[in-house]
Amino acid sequence: MRGVRNFRQSWWQTCVGNWWGLYALPAKKRLRLACWTVCCHTYAGNYPAQLATRRPYLEAVAPSAVDFTYEREGPDHETVFRAIATDGRGRRGTGVGRSKKLASRNASLDFLQQHIPHALSAPRRVEPVPGSTPVEIPEPRSHTQGVRRLQAMFALPETALPLLSQAFIHASWAYENSAKLLRYRQQNNQVLAFVGSNVVVYEDALVAAQQAVLEPPEQFSYLNLDNKAYDDVFREAGLENAVLLGAGQAGHGISLEMGANFFQAILGAVYVGKSLPNRLAPYWPSAWAPIWRTITSSKSRSADPTTLLERAASAMQLRIQHHFNHSGPDHAILYRTTVILDSEALGISTRVLGPATAGKTQAKQNASAVVLQILERLARPYPAQELADTAPDEKNLGCFLLAHQAAVLSTSPVSLQRWITSRLFGLHFAQDPAKLVAWAGEVDELLDSRTTMGIAPLRDVFGVVLEGSLRSTKSLDERLADAVSDLERIITPEFLSREFLDQLVQLGDVHRCLGREDQDTDLPALADDWQILYRGRLAISKYVPNIQLTGRERAILDAAVSTVLIPGATATVEVSDSRPLRIRFLSGVGSESQNARAEGICALWSGVSRTTTLSPVDEGIEVVIRATEAPADPAPLQRLYWVL
Known part of the structure; x- marks a missing residue:
């Protein structure tokens, strides 16, 4: 007792x-x-x-x-x-x-x-240390040793000791030792961490900008260091024993977010202790040179999952929100983030719950990573197979994202380049017909397009979008605007030249081709038509392989033929290969005006079909058609990509 x-x-x-x-x-x-x-x-x-x-x-x-x-x-x-x-x-x-x-x-x-x-x-009667300035926490010994070590490394005056001491005070210790905090006129390290985070961002951005001036990159982007990098350098500095943690928190150790916070607070204390210099670089100790290289690296950094998700969501016009839940005792709280994806185009939303972790920031990253993983699977050539072995919630999320993208394409103008860069709705496969057709078939299966395509007029809208991803819309618009401007200046028909009339005809043919779907044909049938239309003016080689052509491919070949037909001369059509189909249209007359006309036709028609390219050659044009086998029974989206 x-x-x-x-x-x-x-x-x-x-x-x-x-x-x-x-x-x-x-x-x-x-x-x-x-x-x-x-x-x-x-x-x-x-x-x-x-x-x-x-x-x-x-x-x-x-x-x-x-x-x-x-x-x-x-x-x-x-x-x-x-x-x-x-x-x-x-x-x-x-x-x-x-x-x-x-x-x-x-x-x-x-x-x-x-x-x-x-x-x-009852009135308070706390005995504070005399004076109005903070005082260094005098215990434990490991704390004071860490403070003195930093003072010596950065050559700081004695007046900086309270700030260095404050950099190691965690909120849990401050909560459990409020009387000591008041006695020594101290507070936790949150303010110093805020100052330090801005100091290191400035130093890092300055180094990145200097490097960009010396070696200009094609595209400059700046990303801050993440918490893991700050935590790594904090542990590399070997200052873990100097921190002041509450009894409960000490049993769980220093988390990643806490380590990052401690390091930023240390830099804040050093910056203030050095009387707010323009830069910290001149005062950086040689013993910490590896740490300096880490926090001011000129190498490109990958964005964190939350940033990547925000970029993708912005591109596809998807609103996102993050809500946090927590569980566990105060000294060992676990956070989970719910990402809410709100589709205005569909009029619905869905929720994605991320795994639990010790910090809010990491919980947010974890939930964002779940959505990014599904977007990555949808961007691969076979999205249905990618989602086949996933959990039902993940497959439903994939279908939601695809349906949202389809709905946005149906109802809103989009930035095609952003969609291609973000690899949304297969637009990044625009230059690979085989992959594009395979991807479209998988998406038809996931969205059940055979039953939903009639509800939303996606097919025509997708056609317009994909045409824009292939052809030079700006070039066509500029040419049309120039033609209209020239027409406005013409007063009498005598001012109309043969070249200008040919240009108007070609522009009309291009826009007609893009505005409707012509019937498919085969190369022998097309050759027979040419023989009838251009009797005595066109010589066709005997080798004419039996290859199917889409309506657009036929329009391109017709344009090439009309370009090389010159009065008084016989043009030739030579088929040199079938896979890919390679055809040369030669006028037999080499002149600067004819070559310039051929270059203009190639530039005008090259963007009409994803399978066809036109190149000017001596005395004519070479057309290359890379055929892709059409599926036996293509679904709506698959058929769309095949036709285009």
Whole structure:
């Protein structure tokens, strides 16, 4: 009993000491300590003299402590906790808050206000260190050693010691040692971390800009370091033993986010300790040269999952929100992020829950990575096969993303280049017909296009979009605008030249070809038509393979034939290969005007079909058609890509 009595007496003297110390504690701890201490001293028959006049209070709380119970209300994104503090006699205090900690604090305050008001009315009498400036935390030894080590490395004055000490103060230690914090006029390291994060971003961006000036890249993009990089250099610096953590947090160690925060706070303390210099580089210690190279690397960095998802969502006009849930005790909270994908085009939304982790930032990255993985699978040549072995939720997410992309293409103008760069809806396969047809067939299967294509007129819209990804729309528009401008300047028909009329005819043929689907044919039938139309003016080689041609491919070949037909000369058509089909159209007359005309026709028609390219050659044009086998029974999207 003497050991118990001595322990409780020591606890009273060190943790509370008197009513002034009790008042300095947070409300929840104040309630627990007040009740528990009075009960202990009542049991031991050894309570302080100043409580002798408060016997009604002692009788009111002894010998029972206070228990806390919690109730959770509201949806996940707007959770509210209700805490109920109850003592042994059934007296209660209630409080609400967005977290258990805040709710229990309010419940404790309510209990004290109702049942022990004099515990709140006692004046504070904390003995602070004289002066108005912060003071270095003098213990433990590992902390002071880390502080002195940093001071020596950066050649900082003695006045910087309190700042270096503050850089190691975690919020959990500050919460559990509020009296010490007040005594030494200190606070946690959040402000210093904010300062340090801006300092390192400036140094990093400056190095990146200097490198870009010396070696200009094709495209410049700047990305900040992520928390993992900051945590890695913090551990490389070997300063883990200098940090001040609360008792609960110390059992779980230093998380990635905490390590990053400590390193940024250290840089903030050094920057302020050096009297806010223009740069930290001149003062950087040689022992930390590898750390400097890490935080100011000129190498390109990959964006984090959240940034990548935001870019993709912006490109495909998908609204995203992040909601956080947490579980576990205050010193070991686990966070999970729910990504809400809201499709205005479809009028629906879906939710994606990421795995749990120790920090909010990492939880957000984890949930974003889940969506990115599905987008990556959809961008591969066989998306249906990629999703075949996934969980039902993941397959549903894939179908949602595809349906949203299809709906956006049907209802809104999009930036084709952004979609190609983000690899959305197969547009990145525009130059590979075989992959494009295979991808379209898989998407038809996932979206069940045979039954849904009639509901939404996607086929025609996709055709317009894919045409734009292949042809030079700007070039066609410019040529049409120039032709209209020339027509406006013409006063009489005498001003119309043969070249200008040919240009108008070709522009009309191109727009007619892009505006409708001509019937398919084969090369021998087309050759027979040419023999009839251009009798005596066109010589066709005997080798004419039986190859199927789409309506657009036929229009391109017709344009090539008309280009090389010159009055008084016989043009030739030579087929040199069938896979790919290679045909040369030669006029037999080499002149600068004829060559210039051939170059203009090649530029005008090269973007009409994904399978066909035109190149000017001496005295004519060479056309190459890379055929892709059409499926036996193509679905709507697959048929669309095949025709285009």
